Each structure stands twice: as C-alpha cells, then as structure tokens.
Amino acid sequence: MFKNRAAIVLALLLVGAVVLTGCKTSQSTEALKFGVVLVGPYNDHGWSQAHYEGAQYAETKVSGASMIYLDKLNSSDRQGTTLEQVVEDMVAQGAKIIFTTSDDFQADTDTVAAKYPDIKFVMVSGDHAKTGVAPSNVTNVMGKMEYMKAVAGCAAALKTESKSIAYLGPLINSETRRLASSAYLGARDCYEQYRGGDPNELKFTVNWIGFWFNIPGVTLDPTQVSNDLFNQGADVILSGIDTTEAIVVAGQRADKGEKVWAIPYDYVGACDLKPEICLGTPYFNWGPTYVKYLEAYKNGSFKQDFVWNDPDWKNINDRDTSAVGYAMGDGLSDADKKNLEDYISKLASGEIKLFTGPINLQDGTVYVADGQVATDDQIWNLPQLLEGMQGASQ
Amino acid sequence: MAESLVVQTLASVVAASSPLVFAGIGETISEKVGVTNLSLDGSIMLAAMTGFALASLSGSVWVGIVGAMVVGALIALIIAVSNISLRQDQVAVGFVLTLLCADLSSFIGKPFVRIPGPSMAHMPIPGLVQIPILGPIFFNHDMLVYLSYVAIALTSILFKHTQPGLKLRAVGERPEAAFARGINVNRCRYLYTMLGGALVGLAGATYSLSVKLGWSYRHTAGFGWIALAIVIFGGWNPLRVAFGAYLFGALGSLASILQPSFPNVPTQVFQAAPFALMILTLLLVNAEFIERLPLYMPKFGNALQRILQGKPPAGLGKRFESD
Amino acid sequence: MHIELQNIHKSFGTVHANAGISLEIREGTIQGLLGENGAGKTTLAKILSGYQRMDSGNILIDHKPVSFGSPAEAIRAGIGMLHQDALDIPALDVLDNFMLGSDTSLFLSPRQAKLKLLDLCQRFGFALDPNTSVNKLTVGERQQLEIVRLLALGVRVMILDEPTTGISSPQKVLLFRTLHRLASEGISIIFVSHKLDEIEQLCSEVTVLRQGTVAGSVQSPFSTSELVMLMFGQQFSVSPRPGITLGEPLLELDDAAVSSYRLNVAHMNLSVRAGEVIGLAGLEGSGQQMLMRACAGITPLAHGKISIHNHDLTNRPYQEFLQLGVSFVPAARLEEGLLPGMTLKEHFALLNGSEFVINWRQAEEIAQRQISEYNVVGTPDTLVQSLSGGNQQRALLAMLRPELRLLILEHPTRGLDIGSSRWIWEHLLKRREQGTAILFTSTDLDELVEYSDRIVVFSSGIMSAPVDARQVSSESLGYMIGGKST
C-alpha cells in the first residue's frame, strides 16, 4: 500500500516537472526575449561578465525584456556546439534579438543571420556591417575602449618606478594591437606631461598568451606570463585579456612586499580582487547599448549599422549613458587621481588627440605623418604595434 | 638587474612548481607501491576547486587544504578499491576519473569562479631569507611551498631509511615476496595509494590557494598529465621527481620570457612547448642507448645509466591476491 | 619444536590438493616430503607457513592448536619457508632484503643488520655481499640469503621447497651441510622434493604424498624401490636408448658471441646434425638461454656466424628462422608461449593458414584433431590459461609445425609430473627420428644425461666443448656446472 503511494507521488513529481519546464517556455506575448551568447564564463570578472551585467541592466530598463544566455561558447570549452545550434535553441525559446559578443562569432553570425532573416543580430566588436559582408539583419557595435586604455596607460606611467610597463595581451589582431598601442600612447603622454620624464626611457612590453583567456595547452598560462613580466622588471601590468590573472598575480606579489600594480580590464568590478594595488579598470558599460537595441527593436527602428560608441565625455562613468568608462583604483594617490582626471578632461575636450602624428609602426614605417590625426579607419585597422613597443606584432 | 631577474625568476619557478612537486611525489608513492593513479589531471582540478571553495566558505585556508587532501585521497580510494578489490583495470578507472572529476569541478565549482578569496599568507623564513641568492629563491614564499620541501625530504627518507618505506618498495616490486615476509600487501597498497592521493589533492589546494589563486573553469587543466610524465622522467625517485618538476617550471618560464625576444616565432610554438618537452624527455629516458651505456663506457656508464634511467617498480599494476 | 598436522584439507576450485593430510615432525629432525608434481607437497608447505589458508584441519605446535592467517603469524610462531623460486625482491640489495620485515622500529638500522648478516654468513660459510643487488646473485646465493634471513627472525622450523633446483653441486653440498648443522642445533627441517637421491641422502624420515593424501611414511634407511612404489603406485623401467643414425649437419655456430648488459657469451662453436639431441647444462643465467635464443633467431649475434641448413642466417630476422624450420618452445609457457585469454581454436587459427578471412570451421577441425592426437585435456573452446601445466606443454607441442629442422626447448618438462614428462619425451624422440635436431636445457641432470646425445655445459658465460652423454654421469655433470672438472 505504502509502496504504491510512493510510486504515485514519484510519477506525479515527474509529470509535474515536465509540465513545469514545458510551461516556462510559453509566456505572454508582450515579453521581449533576447539572447546573449558569451564566449567566456558569465562570471569571469571580465569581458563576458560585463556583457552579462549589461544585459541584466537592460532587463530592468526595458519593460518585458528578459534574457536567455549561453556562456563559454568557444571551441574548446563547449566542444561540438555551434553558434547555429545555440541560436536555433534561443529562437525556439522565443528570442527576437540576439547579441553575439565576441569577434569569434563574426563569421558564424553572418551565416546564421542569413538563415533567420526575421531575427535581429547585434554582433559586438565586428565590422562586417561596415564592410558590407553581413546580411541586413546584422548590426555591429563596439565601444571606443582606446580612450580608456590610454587612461590606463596614463595611470601606469604615473605610477611606475622601474619605468617598465607590461601589457598582458590576448591574441594578436587589429583590435588588440590598437588597444595595446593606445595604452602605450597614453603612457607616453602622461610620463612626459605629469612626471616630466623622457617618454623614450619608458619600457613597454607586450606578451601575448594566444587567446582571450587561458586554455591549457592552447594558450600560455597568463599566471605564469604575468609573473615573468614582473620578474623582468615591470612594476605595472595592464591586462588585455578577458580574465583576471594579472591583478591576482600582482596582488600576490604585493603581499610579499613588492611594489607592483595592476590594471585589469573589461569589467567594472575587476578591482575588487585586490583593490589596494589596483590602479583602476578601463571597462565596458554595455547596459545603455543593450537598452538602445532592445528599444529600437520594440519601436521598429532597428537597422543595420556599424557603431563605435564614444564615452559620454560629460561623465565617462555614467552607467546610463557612457559606453566605456574608467573606474579609479585604490592604488592611485590623490595626486595621481587629480592628474588622471586632468588627462581625461583633456581627452574629452579634444585638447589631446590620441594617434596624433608622427606615429611610426614597429618596423619603422610612417603610419600617421607629423601633425596629422589618424582616422577612425586607420585606428580600427592598425596593422602593427607602434615603434618603441616591445613584443610581437603578428 | 640581470641577477635580480634570474633570482626573481627562479623564486617564481620554485613557487610555481610546488604543486607539481606535491603531485609528482604523491604519484611516486602511489606507483612505488604498485598502483598507478592516472586520474591526476582530474583529481588536481577537483581538489583545487574543493580547496578554494572550502577556504572561501570557512575563511580558513587550512580547512581548504585538508578538504582538498581528503578529496584527493577519496579519488585514490576509488582507484584502489576498483583495482585491488574489484580487479578492474587501473588505467581505465583512472582515465574515467580524469574526465569525471574535471566535469565535477566545473559543475560544483560554478559559484566560486573568479571570486576573491583567502590565500596562503606570505611568510619569509626569518634568518634564512637573508642568505644571498638562495634566501630569496627558496625562503621567501608561503607555508605550502615550504611544505613541498618537507614532502620531498620526508618521502626520500621514507623510501631510503625507514622500515615502512622498505615495505612499501617491496610491495611495489614483488607483492608475493612482500606477503611472504609478513606484509599485508593490500592494506599497504590502500594506505599508500590514499596517501599519494592526499598529496595530489594538496597539489590542487596549492594551485588554488598559493600559485594560481582562486578558481576558474578548468583552472589547472594539463598539469596532471605533466606531473604523471615527471614521475617517469624522475625514475620513481623523489629527489629526481622534484628536480623534474622544477625543470619543467623553469622551462615554462623560459618560454614566456623568450617570447618577446623572438617576435618572428609563432606564439603557438611556445604554447605547445611543455607537452613537446614531455614527449622528448620520455623519449630520452626510455632510449635504447641508455640500456647500453655500460657497454659503451665501462667506467662511467653504470653511474650515468643510474642517473638517466629509472626502472618502474616491477609490480606496478600487478594485482596480488593471497590464496 | 614439535609440529603435528591433522587432517588438512585444501581445494582449488575442483582440484582437491590436500585431501586429509596428517603428519608429525619431531624437533631437530630433517623430515622429507616426497611426491611427484601435483601431489600436494607445495600446498601443504604453504599452508604450514601461513602463505595459504587451509579449508579445514588442525595444526598443533608443541601440542597446542594454532592457526595462521598470514606468513607473518607463522614466522612469529617460529615457522619459516624457502619457496621454490626464492621469494625475495630482486630490485633491492641484499641488506634491504635481509632487513625487510625483520625490524619493528620506524627507522632502519643498516649497520646493526649488516653485522648480524655477516655474522650469520660466516657461521655457515656463505659469502654474501650486503651491498650487491639481489638480481645479480645466483639461485644458490639467493637461497642462502633466505636461510640467514629466516634464522635472524628466530625461526625454529624451516620448510624448503625443492631447494636444489638450479643450484650447483658445490652449493648443494654446502646447503646439505648447513641443514645438518641446523638440525643438530634443534631446528626442524621440512625438505620438500621429488628427487629420491636427495631425500635418501639427507632425511631421517620421509612422508610420501600421492594425489593429495599420505601414501606412507618411512624411516631412514630407505629403500628406493619402496619410495618409488609409494610415489607412483607402480615401478618404472628405464627405456633403452634407441639407436639413431644422424643426418647431415644442420646447425653451425662459428665463433658466435651474444652479449647483453648482464653477461657476454663468446666463442660458441657448435655443429649439430639432423636427428641429434643436444642437452645444454648450466645454472640459470650462465649463458645457455642466450645460445638458445641466438639459435632461434630471437637475439642477434654480436660476433660470429650462424647457419642453418646451409643458409647463413647471421643477424637475419626471426621470421627467416621460422621459415627454415626452426622452432622455439619457451619455459615460461603462459608468458612467452601461449596467449592467455584465447581459446585453443584461436591459437590454431593463428598458426595455420594465411588467407585474410579466417575459416573458423577449418580451424575448429584442426584444433579438434590436434587436441586428440596430443591427448590435451580440453576442447577447442578451452581458454589456454585454464589448462594444467602438462596440458599447456602438450598444446604447445601440438602447435608446432609437423616438419621441423631444429626444435629448441627451454626446460621442456619443468613443473610436469613423471607421467607427463615421459609422454613429452616420447613425442620429442619421435620427432628426432624424423630428422629433427633438438636443443634443450634442463636443470634435471638425469634428464640431460638420459636423453641427450651430446651435452654442452655452460658456466658463467663460458661454453664447454660438447661431451658425449654416454660418458658422463649426473654427478660429474654437477661438478662441471659448478665450474669444477672431475
């Protein structure tokens, strides 16, 4: 008797579970479901988490919006799963607009978008909408992180005592080259302006690990590379990768009494891991961007475009308006902060223009002639690191 | 400048190699008693996750360390049970556990990914750290790094100078002879396999609490395989295994230090280096010519052979059943 | 110590190895335990030394019942055993082996142990270097190490299982002298053997086992015919050596040398004619194995020439030797000869035929035919590891090709009872009549003398000139093996 009842309860539970999960997928028509495809873990304290929280922000700002996400979509973490499968599943769940958030997804986004002409795609960090390769339901967006990288470089130059700054680079492409170079230019500017030094005596080393984050056996181990960069005499390390190894290693070494600092990347809260040695974080603030596209979808104004968002120069840290920002770190002294604010205001006013000539490429060829300012296209497609930087360009 | 670069780099190498030392020594103990624990890659990962998670939850690194050691010992226990008592192929079970533990660490460890957490306190040893060159290289670390030295020394003494160590070696070399001498072979195997597993677990904790602080998805993947190869390279001798671990650490550093100097060499060459190196060292220690060294060089051949070659314990993987 | 065994039973699966054995051993005597292979001697010895558990029965020491769960308990009770194949650890050195299990303190005390070892060695005239690795010792020396080790543990009863297999005559003399001396010091010795002459020489009393039961106990002096009767339940007559005409020269070794990192054997000259039987005598590891493996094409020659049937095969691949009709039957049957896990049928299928797709029916037929022709107790679907030793050897012979020029056998009758041994030799002699030359090793000197036409003696890597088997006795052979000429 008792056994029977247990079996019935079990069966009911099973049925209930299936029904419940089935129900979840069909909701009221007012809702706007959107998909977010992340390349790394949603909680990586870096690039992917910045997107994840941006999407969460959009959920609170756009009525009816709700997110479906899949993280770690890369060929080594989620082997055998393709973007197409993910999009298919998201569409099956009712997603109308899908954010694909890595340059890795660029080619696949085009293919999938062609298969789903009714779904809108926001492809982050790519440029196929500009080059005309992408189908018309794909748009590109990116933030002008170059400015914030320059600020980061400036912070590093303000702090360095060994006159040696290191940049922990991911893989080599035009995006990573221009970001590393921006940091370099910012460092030179500030070293000259605020510390009165000769920028040529600054050493700026870039070490590439091979991907946006560590994949054992595929990339170099960023923990080890960070340590080696410090061992070689750098005392400030700028992270260009999606994850947090640089600040973790710096924190570890600071605990040993070394005077070292780190500047993490991507995620506004990245300094949390070791606030006292953090010189700040150049971060992406994706919330407004997500809101913009969701609203555009709702009122039917979504169109193909290539957008490279400036920061909101009125307040680069305004979470409702600015695409990129710079979170000050506790490692900066008040004087440093003041200098940094000054530098930011000069960038805002246009008094300082990054990528102002003369700029030579690493092999010595002139890229921007003396007195000229590089165009956006020139910056976007930077073919090499700049003269004076150490590290591989290709 | 150049000297400080070398000293600093060597100090990092010593610290970064300490988990490999623990894992290599643990595996050596386990293989020396006749049981291969192939699950190292997964064990280390699961132990690293558990260690960090427990340390974060409790606020004490030592809770994490003990937890990680328990995890390592339990995984070794599964291998021991299935091999000794249930007569299953230890390579098969070890391989399954490698994959399983890695997945478990991802699943259970999800809430702990890249959160700030406790780490071992830096603890220079007063006095010793002042020794020029050696001081900063060896005595300017944390407790776990010093424990790795202790592990090397104790294991070496255990093998060479103690009665339990002699029994352990006998069991691994010829279980039936050990049994004839009054040793409880299977109990001995259980015991040391688990001890070895606990050290493997400690290696995991060392990663997440001392070397690669915190936890992230597949945080330590690949190191377990290298540790397994180091045991062969080290010829099942704790001192040589430790040397192998440091050598691998040093060569890894060399790859990242050299990268900027060779901008034309594709970075992938540096990235694959540890594994290519693993194959090369195995080819070297197994090479036929070492077998013949005493023939080529009557004088030093024997000594050189002993240095280069290590014979696996003869009873490795051989089951023993009395009756 | 006085030991009494009452009604000991022990089964392995369906085999009743000890079926109610009762036995008494008085203090300070040398008690023989005689029986052919498989009579249950070793099982009984292992039970008494705690290595195996009995199914039922009683063991009384000084009239008090005891039971041993492990060798440790037996040693604690004063009973130690020397196994047939010395159970030591070759990878460790002599001193480590001596210390292993003898000390209860945490740290080893090698200096004290060394003194003790050397002292014991001196008492019995053994020459053991504490620091050499055991795998460099001879079988006799390993035995000596075991004896002193057990004595150091305070053993009062010592069981020796077939201790004279593989040791030289001088070592045997030394061993017997040692045993007499131990007995005179009050230590009881149980001497397990299937060799009548040794029992007669050494023991004061002998118990004969047959098929797991006691066939009888006899006091010294013994009558050989009575012992044989007890052992086999019948008498054997020695078959007369058949006259044979030797054929043309078949195997030629010309100043051949083989080297391994352990041993170099040089200057091997041998000419074997078709139908000739050559026995290779020598202690284990004296070089005879290397000669056999060189003749079989397994080990390459470092120097010199080898030709078979007028084909120069120097450093040619093993396959060519096979094609020319050379076959090698190793002693380690399950390790080197057969494929545990495979059935007899699969073995025959593997060795017969060359077409890509196997004709299983044909393989079954061949297997069935060979099984019945060679009296193998089994079916085509029997897994080889479940065959008894004698049947494995028969199966190995059944798998040989019918026409062979040269058959090389390592210890063809090791571990077999007399009946099986005789059957094997009948078969081998049939082959020699068809012109197959036979090269074999044995540790049984009688076997060498009885079946060989000529005998070659190896001693520490030096090969003697062949001697006519009719002109040597097993005694003189024993001395030649030990490096002494008669």
Add this chain to the structure above:
Amino acid sequence: MKLRERLSACALSAAPFVLTFVFCSLILLLAGANPFAAFSQIISGAFENYRKIADVIVAMVPLLLCASGMLITFAAGLWNIGVEGQMIAGAIATTAVVRLLPLPAGWMLPLTVLAGMLGGAVWGLLAGLMRTYGKVNEIFGGLGLNYIATALTNYLIFGPWKPADGATMSGTDPFPANAWMPVIGDTRASLPPIIMAVLAVLCVYLLLRNTRWGLRLKAIGMNRLAAERMGINTKANMLLAFAACGALAGLAGSLQATAVYYRLIPSISGGYGYLAQLIVLLSLLRAEWVPFIVFFFAVIHVGSPRLELRLQLDSSLGGILQGTIVLFFLLMRGIREVVKRRQERING
C-alpha cells in the same frame, strides 16, 4: 533459484544506471536544481524536433568513427589516447587539400576524405613509432601529440591560413561550396558521413571477428611476447593498428571540417576522441554494442547545453553523467565478479 539468480543479475546490470541517476540527482540538488527538470531538459534537447534528432546523428558520426578505430588499437592492447590529435591531423590535411588544390567539384570531396584519412594515419603512426621504437607509453605520446596538433591548428589559423579580415578562434575562412558535404533537407545531418560511419563500425566488427589480421592484433593484445614467438611481426602490426585507428579518426576530423563546420577551427576534434574512449570502455571492446552506446552518449552530448540555456545549470552535467555511468559500470562489473567468485568458492 534460477529465476532469482537471473533477477539479481538483472539488478546488477541495471545498477550502474540507477546509481548514476541517484548520484547526479544528488549533485543537482546540491546545486539547487530540480533533477527531473534537468533530465527532462536533456531528453527534450535531443529529441524536441527532427532537426535535433539530426543533431544527435551528426554527433554520432565522429563518435562511431573514433570508437571503431579505437576498437582496433584496443584489440592490440594499445591505449590510443591520441585520437583527438589524429582527428585534428585529418582536419588539417583536409583543409590543406581544400585550400591548396584547385580541384573540380566532383573530385574535391572524395579527395578530402582520402586526405583526412591519410593525415590521421600519419599522426597515428607517430604515436605508434614512439611506442614501438621509442618505448614511450602511447598514453603520454598520444597526449603530447594531441597538444602539438592543437598548436599546429592554431598556428595555421593564426598564421598562413588566417582569414581575410583577421585571425580569430572561429577558424579559417569557410571552404568553397564544392567542399561542403550535402545536407539532408534543412537539417545539419549529411548522408555520406553517416554511411561512412556505419560502414566503419561494420568493417571493424568483421575485421576483429573474422580476419587473420584481427586475430593477430588480439594475440598481440593478449600477450605480445608470445605473439612475437609465434612469428607475428608485432611492431609492424601495432603500427598498422595505429595507422588504421588514425585513419578512421582522421576521417572523423575531415568530416567535422567538411560536413559540420565547413572550415578548420581550433579544437575541431571537439573532445569526441576522449568521449569515444569512454564508449569503448563501456562496450567491453565489443563492436556490436558500440552503436547503442554511441547513441546514448550523443543524446547526452546534444541535450546537455539545454541545461545552461533553460536552467542556468552548467552543462558539464552531461560529462558527469557519461563519466559516472562508465565508472559505476566498471565498479559493478568488479562487484559481480567478486560475488561470483565467492559463490564458486562456497559451492565448490
């Protein structure tokens, strides 16, 4: 008595599945999730519609190919852990043919298949040579070669075969249309790979059962020394086994490139090599069981990303399911043997 025995045998063989279910449920509860919801998501993720079922078949193709290849090496007693690398080598060779040879449409696909098999075979031979002539255990040799193959792919993708608009982890530029395997309807499945996979399993089944080479390999696996004494050239046969397994794995890699991704991507092997290893362990080296286990594993593989999408659970649960089943299977097999032996002792 008989019935009782049969029932207990039945219970023992069901035990791994039950235990896996219990174990994974516990883990899910620990993670604060509803186990039933999780399992039903996996099932529905694999069977929801015909396109999903086709995805299961797509995942089955490389698993079948790799598992059947591994049956060959396992028969010879070799633990070919290098299947991943052999898949990658096959994919690289295929990509080389597509990129470097301007072939007419009809020639392209057959040639990519051959190139893939050749590439995989060469990579397999490398591990084999290290094993037979370098005495490096194939586990370490194979594993090292896996990492080297991965590095080689990355080098090609970030170096000589860089896409026109910059290198990324998403791989080379897509292949031209003549190097795309045709798909069935609007699914992602393609017929020729399915046929090749089925043929591979069938051939390996017959090879191991009825051919002399298969028997020789088994002999080597059982006792290499004895096989050598019997006149079998063990080194050559082992190398051949490595090459054959490599060829099948290479074919799998080649098909991943021409029928799934339509380009070379990093880690194109997708972990299928390791998964196939588990499958072969579970099959007890019996080819006839492989297709069923492959199907089961493919369902989990295709269904588990759902956990993440719908329940915010890490999809590594799929791997946990697969691993635990094999582990419990091995343990239960051991327990069954122990029980059997004990009974024999009592009865005997």
